[in-house]
Amino acid sequence: MEQLNSTSSPARKKRPKIVQTIVDFFSSIYNIHLFIVRFFREAFVPPFEFKEIVRQCYEVGVRSFTLITVTGFIVGFIFTKQSRPSLVEFGAQSWIPKLVSIAIMRALAPLVTALIASGKVGSSIGAELSSMRVTEQIDAMEVSGTKPFKFLVCTRVLATTITIPILATYTGFIALIGGYLNVAQNEGTSYSAFMEEVFKPLTFVDFNASLIKAILFGFTIGIVGCYQGYYSNKGTEGVGKAANGAVVTAMFLVFIEEVIIVQITGNFR
Amino acid sequence: MEKPKAHIDYNNPVISIRGVAKAFEDFAVLRGIDLDLFQGENLVVLGRSGTGKSVLIKLVSGLLKPDRGTIKVLGQEVTEISEKELQELRIRIGFSFQNSALYDSMTVRKNLEFPLVRNRKSITRKEIDKAVEEVLDSVGLSQTINQMPAELSGGQRKRIGIARTLILNPEIMLYDEPTAGLDPITCTEINELINQVQQQYHTSSIIITHDLTCAKETGDRIAMLLDGQFQRVGTFNEVFDTNDERVKPFFDYNFIQ
Numbered sequence: 001m002e003q004l005n006s007t008s009s010p011a012r013k014k015r016p017k018i019v020q021t022i023v024d025f026f027s028s029i030y031n032i033h034l035f036i037v038r039f040f041r042e043a044f045v046p047p048f049e050f051k052e053i054v055r056q057c058y059e060v061g062v063r064s065f066t067l068i069t070v071t072g073f074i075v076g077f078i079f080t081k082q083s084r085p086s087l088v089e090f091g092a093q094s095w096i097p098k099l100v101s102i103a104i105m106r107a108l109a110p111l112v113t114a115l116i117a118s119g120k121v122g123s124s125i126g127a128e129l130s131s132m133r134v135t136e137q138i139d140a141m142e143v144s145g146t147k148p149f150k151f152l153v154c155t156r157v158l159a160t161t162i163t164i165p166i167l168a169t170y171t172g173f174i175a176l177i178g179g180y181l182n183v184a185q186n187e188g189t190s191y192s193a194f195m196e197e198v199f200k201p202l203t204f205v206d207f208n209a210s211l212i213k214a215i216l217f218g219f220t221i222g223i224v225g226c227y228q229g230y231y232s233n234k235g236t237e238g239v240g241k242a243a244n245g246a247v248v249t250a251m252f253l254v255f256i257e258e259v260i261i262v263q264i265t266g267n268f269r
Numbered sequence: 270m271e272k273p274k275a276h277i278d279y280n281n282p283v284i285s286i287r288g289v290a291k292a293f294e295d296f297a298v299l300r301g302i303d304l305d306l307f308q309g310e311n312l313v314v315l316g317r318s319g320t321g322k323s324v325l326i327k328l329v330s331g332l333l334k335p336d337r338g339t340i341k342v343l344g345q346e347v348t349e350i351s352e353k354e355l356q357e358l359r360i361r362i363g364f365s366f367q368n369s370a371l372y373d374s375m376t377v378r379k380n381l382e383f384p385l386v387r388n389r390k391s392i393t394r395k396e397i398d399k400a401v402e403e404v405l406d407s408v409g410l411s412q413t414i415n416q417m418p419a420e421l422s423g424g425q426r427k428r429i430g431i432a433r434t435l436i437l438n439p440e441i442m443l444y445d446e447p448t449a450g451l452d453p454i455t456c457t458e459i460n461e462l463i464n465q466v467q468q469q470y471h472t473s474s475i476i477i478t479h480d481l482t483c484a485k486e487t488g489d490r491i492a493m494l495l496d497g498q499f500q501r502v503g504t505f506n507e508v509f510d511t512n513d514e515r516v517k518p519f520f521d522y523n524f525i526q
Contacts, residue, residue, distance in 0.1 A: 047387075136366045139327075143362065
């Protein structure tokens with residue numbers, strides 16, 4: 001098993017708790033950095049595990065599909081419903097489709113998808129790899145001359161990176177349908193007229209920014225889930241910790257990335 | 270059960286361990302051990318829980334790195350070879366884990382195929398099927414081929430774990446507590462299987478256990494690990510013909526006539 005840069009080595013010195021916390025924090029950032037570098041070093045070098053990537057894509061998609069469908073629809077419906085009173089007050093209800101499309105396609109669809117995937121997929125990856133570590137399945141792969149990192153980590157990270165943008169696009173369209181139902185309920189607008197209005201304000205930058213965001217979110221969820229599970233080392237207790245750590249860390253990073261990308265893409269509009 | 274006679278070449282050590290030490294945090298588990306495993310030999314490493322028996326075979330397979338000392342396996346120094354060389358060396362070593370470590374998301378067939386298809390690039394589907402059937406037959410579990418690990422008993426899991434390592438025709442076998450948690454009859458079956466593997470596949474093995482029946486039935490030589498060092502090495506009778514208070518309770522508890 002490859003050794004992590006650990007602060008709990010024999011040479012570990014007794015430090016005040018606050019200092020130890022800071023050291024542990026930077027140590028884990030360094031380790032995640034090594035983990036990401038290793039992913040890029042191994043993921044794109046043959047032999048490729050195509051079958052396993054496809055299986056993982058299917059797992060990620062199926063695991064989140066129902067929840068994303070329901071959540072996407074509700075987000076679109078509620079957002080439209082809540083935006084209506086303010087726009088009606090200014091007699092601007094005709095702007096509702098534009099507002100809904102910009103909010104959903106630019107921000108809500110990738111964000112909602114990523115948050116749901118963090119909970120469903122991230123935790124499951126963390127728990128699965130962690131239990132494989134606890135039951136020595138990862139060691140078993142290693143001693144049989146195979147590369148567990150490539151088979152377990154690279155495939156899962158690639159699967160989330162590929163599947164989450166697809167799911168985010170799907171969430172966007174489901175949310176628009178939710179929005180349309182609310183609009184149709186109140187204004188009786190036809191579906192085609194609504195969709196025409198929806199796509200008018202969207203630009204190439206919006207689609208690209210949304211896609212890049214979803215790719216980055218997918219990569220983050222995969223990497224964090226795999227990192228937490230792959231290096232879990234506290235027995236069965238570690239399985240729960242890995243699942244929990246995968247969700248919390250991935251959600252936190254998703255929000256940070258959202259803020260950064262919004263700032264960057266704002267400059268291109 | 271009488272152990273079949275093994276053909277051991279005492280001039281040809283396949284594993285040579287010299288001065289190996291390993292500590293976790295401040296606890297020294299191994300304190301400078303020396304050991305040889307000879308070609309064709311079954312060497313049993315006995316010791317209490319937590320004395321570093323499993324650590325020893327993890328060091329041999331390169332899963333752990335020693336703090337000091339040298340480990341030569343099949344002529345290669347494990348601590349100095351590259352990642353690629355280590356990977357190639359590992360194909361020649363079979364490792365049977367204490368809890369079998371079967372991949373729970375795969376059927377028995379997929380478990381057995383997994384190391385094979387990744388290490389023999391040019392192998393055909395027909396050859397894979399033949400190898401899987403042969404190895405399953407040799408552990409007597411052909412009927413389990415499409416079952417999931419969760420559907421197998423403890424003894425069956427151990428056998429499949431051993432079959433998964435045998436599929437690559439290893440020269441060395443490392444068994445980590447092969448009879449732990451099994452009933453006496455299944456223990457005897459596993460002991461027979463270990464001897465059968467030695468005869469049929471001409472392997473040299475290190476067997477980690479604290480089960481004296483297993484030690485007596487499978488071991489050509491016994492090494493007793495106490496306080497981080499091998500205190501007694503020899504045949505079963507030589508090791509236990511002693512008044513050493515650290516060794517005697519072991520024999521008394523297991524009480525083998």
